[in-house]
Amino acid sequence: MLSVADLKKGTKLILDGDPYVVTSFDFVKPGKGQALYKCKMKNMISGSTLDRTYRSGESFEPAGMDERDMEYLYKEGTHYTFMDQQSYEQVVMEEDAVGDAKNFLLENTKVSVLLFGDKPIGVTLPNFINLRVTQTDPWLKGDTSGSDSKPATVETGYVLRVPPFIEENELIVIDTRTGEYSTRVKG
Amino acid sequence: MNIPLALRDNQLLQSCALHSRAQVLQAIRQYFTKQGFLEVETPVRIPANAPEEYIDPIPTLTWQLQTSPEICMKRLLCRGYDKVFQICRCWRSDERGSRHLSEFTMLEWYRSNADYHDLMQDCLGLLQHVADFCTTDSCFTRNHSKIDPHATWQHFSVQEAFLRFAKTDALASIKNGLFDELLTGQVEPAFEEYTVPIILEDYPAQLAALARLHTDKPDVAERFELYVGGLELANGFSELTDPQEQRRRFIEANQVRKQMGKPELPLPEPFLSELAAMPPSAGIALGIDRLVMLTVGADSIDQVVAFTPESL
Numbered sequence: 001m002l003s004v005a006d007l008k009k010g011t012k013l014i015l016d017g018d019p020y021v022v023t024s025f026d027f028v029k030p031g032k033g034q035a036l037y038k039c040k041m042k043n044m045i046s047g048s049t050l051d052r053t054y055r056s057g058e059s060f061e062p063a064g065m066d067e068r069d070m071e072y073l074y075k076e077g078t079h080y081t082f083m084d085q086q087s088y089e090q091v092v093m094e095e096d097a098v099g100d101a102k103n104f105l106l107e108n109t110k111v112s113v114l115l116f117g118d119k120p121i122g123v124t125l126p127n128f129i130n131l132r133v134t135q136t137d138p139w140l141k142g143d144t145s146g147s148d149s150k151p152a153t154v155e156t157g158y159v160l161r162v163p164p165f166i167e168e169n170e171l172i173v174i175d176t177r178t179g180e181y182s183t184r185v186k187g
Numbered sequence: 188m189n190i191p192l193a194l195r196d197n198q199l200l201q202s203c204a205l206h207s208r209a210q211v212l213q214a215i216r217q218y219f220t221k222q223g224f225l226e227v228e229t230p231v232r233i234p235a236n237a238p239e240e241y242i243d244p245i246p247t248l249t250w251q252l253q254t255s256p257e258i259c260m261k262r263l264l265c266r267g268y269d270k271v272f273q274i275c276r277c278w279r280s281d282e283r284g285s286r287h288l289s290e291f292t293m294l295e296w297y298r299s300n301a302d303y304h305d306l307m308q309d310c311l312g313l314l315q316h317v318a319d320f321c322t323t324d325s326c327f328t329r330n331h332s333k334i335d336p337h338a339t340w341q342h343f344s345v346q347e348a349f350l351r352f353a354k355t356d357a358l359a360s361i362k363n364g365l366f367d368e369l370l371t372g373q374v375e376p377a378f379e380e381y382t383v384p385i386i387l388e389d390y391p392a393q394l395a396a397l398a399r400l401h402t403d404k405p406d407v408a409e410r411f412e413l414y415v416g417g418l419e420l421a422n423g424f425s426e427l428t429d430p431q432e433q434r435r436r437f438i439e440a441n442q443v444r445k446q447m448g449k450p451e452l453p454l455p456e457p458f459l460s461e462l463a464a465m466p467p468s469a470g471i472a473l474g475i476d477r478l479v480m481l482t483v484g485a486d487s488i489d490q491v492v493a494f495t496p497e498s499l
Contacts, residue, residue, distance in 0.1 A: 027284025
């Protein structure tokens with residue numbers, strides 16, 4: 001069990017059955033009064049936030065989290081299926097829990113999946129991922145509009161801004177943390 | 188060498204804060220010396236602090252570190268010293284947050300033949316002098332707002348403040364155990380909106396601590412807290428001088444501690460036996476680290492000390 005002394009930014013605990021992460025924390029104590037531990041917390045599944053105030057002596061159940069190496073297999077409707085690289089077990093995750101990672105998921109992509117008990121609640125991608133451009137307008141030589149980027153669609157359907165010299169079928173590197181173009185894959 | 192920008196900003200703020208801290212200490216000494224106070228030093232390691240429900244001393248091999256110099260300073264009043272002040276380190280176990288350090292710097296001053304109204308006058312004079320001496324615009328800064336100690340200060344009784352800002356009765360809040368939560372959650376945030384210092388006065392008798400009950404209103408104690416920009420800066424009161432009553436309150440505090448599963452604390456017996464000789468007096472404790480936060484406009488107490496415990 002955790003005590004109030006364990007509360008700090010990043011602490012993960014279970015409230016009403018759901019895993020929460022402490023996003024901000026402060027210790028307050030009015031003159032001659034009791035110590036109060038004020039937390040803002042985020043539900044790690046729904047993303048909703050709440051404020052809670054605790055007192056000395058209260059205890060919490062830590063939210064046990066497990067991170068597993070998995071391979072993305074396929075998508076069916078709003079369900080994404082992954083396979084554990086060690087046990088070969090398959091887990092299914094809702095689109096909401098996959099979040100922005102869905103923009104960069106190609107079949108057989110290796111990812112890390114965060115599990116709360118048996119429940120997958122998040123996906124961490126490699127920081128950089130290669131994706132092929134499926135559609136972008138050609139660069140018009142002599143374009144004097146001064147624009148230094150143009151939209152491009154990649155094979156997952158994700159649209160981002162790329163430099164004007166990028167052509168269709170080219171492989172580009174995307175930073176998955178920002179969702180932005182990073183560089184072009186040479187050769 | 189390249190120092191990251193955020194770290195460089197912090198170093199700059201800390202350098203300002205350490206210079207301001209030196210000025211604040213100088214200003215405090217100037218002010219009290221001019222007012223005829225004697226600066227004293229008393230032992231920081233003592234056999235017994237005044238037992239309190241929610242303050243835990245840090246034990247040493249045998250005795251404990253002071254949580255406040257009050258016991259020794261009041262014993263000086265008993266010996267006839269009539270105006271004394273002290274700047275010293277105090278220690279309180281497990282207190283750490285953006286406004287708390289387990290080891291911090293305290294200013295305490297005591298006057299005999301005086302009451303809490305005299306302390307409020309001292310606060311006024313001291314804060315004006317510190318602001319004049321330590322800031323460029325003679326104002327304090329909190330949450331990017333200016334607080335002017337030269338303008339007329341705001342006074343609220345605890346009951347007024349609770350009715351107005353927490354929309355509830357202070358005594359009812361004590362009964363249902365929500366007093367501290369409402370004070371820090373509703374009342375103190377409302378104080379942040381004021382551009383002058385605030386005196387929160389006349390604490391309900393249940394929260395008297397070591398304060399004397401009010402001469403005309405026995406349901407309140409002659410105790411007040413000083414707030415600047417919502418930050419609690421000082422706690423002062425007309426001192427209790429009745430040894431029996433004082434012993435009873437210490438024992439009560441220990442009973443509450445026992446119910447909470449905390450160790451009972453030893454009583455400061457020499458203080459209790461000398462207390463009858465204490466003239467009517469008033470005393471106050473002010474957090475110097477927080478005062479420095481206000482002179483430099485720091486958000487966190489971490490920014491105004493040379494080292495936090497985590498950096499040692």
